[in-house]
Amino acid sequence: MALRTPDSTTDGLRNQFLIAMPSLQDGYFGQTVTYICEHTEEGAMGLVINQTLELTLEQMLRQLKLRPTEETASQPIFRGGPVQPEHGFVLHPSGDEWTGTRNLCGDLALTTSRDILDAIARGEGPEHTLIALGYAGWGPGQLESEIAENSWLMAPARHAILFTLPPEQRWNAAARLIGIDMNLISQVAGHA
Secondary structure (H helix, E strand, O other): OOOOOOOOOOOOOOOEEEEEOOOOOOOOOOOOEEEEEEEEOOEEEEEEOOOEEEEEHHHHHHHOOOOOOHHHOOOEEEEOOOEEEEEEEEEEEOOOOOOOEEEEEOOEEEEOOHHHHHHHHOOOOOOOOEEEEEEEEEOOOHHHHHHHOOOEEEEEOOHHHHHHOOHHHHHHHHHHOOOOOHHHOOOOOOOO
């Protein structure tokens, strides 16, 4: 299977799922799915979407002195990546904008400002959110190199996987988008 390398006339790998191959035994990225928010000549940034923290949205809002609604009680907070784990990121469908909102593609946005959490606490935030602490980052050419080394698969992102599928099912579901059954792939990387 040939991988298409991104060029400057496209969005690169933005709005794609980066799916860890079984051979990637890295303690942090093993069996992860990362949503690629940004990919340029300067590098890439994404959020791991299937590793939850021992923290719920309700607990986070209470730490920020906000009153959560019943709907927020059990929503998990994700370990978005090892870079800046003290910073929060809210991935949500495009539409309403808050102070720190950046549109990622036609139908998704990323917000980094507290005002979205205030809105969520009042029950006025986006219908779907994925809230993560930290992010995954790659320098220039690093992600392309890791893909060439068979560390990752790529698949088009889907809202159902991002927002509704239980986190523990996302790795296999993302791979199935491109016809791959992760249970049938060897944990030993090879090159054809």
